[in-house]
Amino acid sequence: MENIRIAEISIAVTRKTVKNFNLKVRIRDGTVAMSMPAAASLxxxxxxxxxxxxxxxxxxERARRLQAVPDLWARPLAYEDxxxxxxxxxxxxxxxxxxASPGFRVEPRARQIxxxxxxxxxxxxxxxxxxQCYARQLRIHASALLAQWSPLLGVQVTGLGIRRMQSRWGSCTPATGRIRLALELAKRRREALEYVVLHEMAHLLExxxxxxxxAILDRHMPDWRSRRALRDRPLEDESG
Incomplete structure (x- = not known):
């Protein structure tokens, strides 16, 4: 592992058998890492x-905000009644x-999982x-959004993955048309999910x-900045 510095930011660099450069910011501790092709230069x-x-x-900056007011997702959950x-x-x-058999259900009126x-x-x-409950909820709502936005953007999403992510809310592979979403999005408001879905779909074009x-975001979702803010801020119940 090597280290480089860009402006005020220190980056830990690891050479790997990959074709592209990849940057990751760990939101939990604010560290930055990069993987790079083995033959590339510093x-x-x-x-x-x-x-x-x-x-x-x-x-x-988002990492600093979340560290100042810890996100509930990062807190250990007591899996008790x-x-x-x-x-x-x-x-x-x-x-x-x-x-006898494990499973789950959501009861929205009773506010129970x-x-x-x-x-x-x-x-x-x-x-x-x-x-699994979060993943199912997320897949249902994200799939509906993909169906809604695909004809508007003129892109075809070939696959939807849902996984735990430490430093991102989503990612995509333009070459294959596949999109991945962070499991944590199920805890955020649906407006935030729609922003992340559109963000990743826009990357299929650019x-x-x-x-x-x-410009794609501005044209299709003029309020994307406020939706992004909903995604990033600590959880709070606004529904009464």
Whole structure:
């Protein structure tokens, strides 16, 4: 591992058997890492990082905000009956029910996420069931958004992946048309999810954060900046 510095930002660089440069900002601790092709030079790495300097600064500022007011997602969750959890920007409670086969259901009116579990289930199983619930909710809503935005943007999304992410809300592969979303988005308001979906779909038209990319956002979602702010701020229940 090597280190480079771009302006005020220190970046840990690792050479790998990859074709492209890749930057990651760890939101939890504000560190920056880059993977680069093994044959590339540090000068090329510096040039790539410099071209992403505005993006890096935005990510690091977001990291500082979230570290100042810790995000509820980062707090250990007590997987007990009545424990607080979140779905689509609203505070819910876990309800544990004993069942022979694991499962889950969402009861929006009661503000409950019900986990169906065998007696004396380990916390790891409870966590897995809750994450499956989030993933299902996210896939349902994201799939509807993809169907809505595809004809408007003129792009075809070939696959939707949902996974835990430490430093991003989403990613895409323009060459294949595949989009990935962070599992944590299920806890944010739906307006924030729609922004992230549009953001990643716009990258299928323009891979970089260029003026053309932001012009796509401005044209199709004029309020994208306020939606991005909803995505980034600490969770709070606004629904009463």
């Amino acid at each position: 000068g090329e790495a510096r040039a790539f990082a410099a071209s992403r300097l505005d993006w890096l600064r935005r990510c690091l 009545g424990a607080e959890c979140w779905l689509w920007g609203r505070r819910f409670r876990l309800k544990l029910e004993r069942m 019900v986990l169906l579990l065998p007696a004396d289930s380990a916390p790891a199983l409870k966590q897995r069931m809750l994450e 891979p970089n954060h260029s003026p053309r990319f932001y």
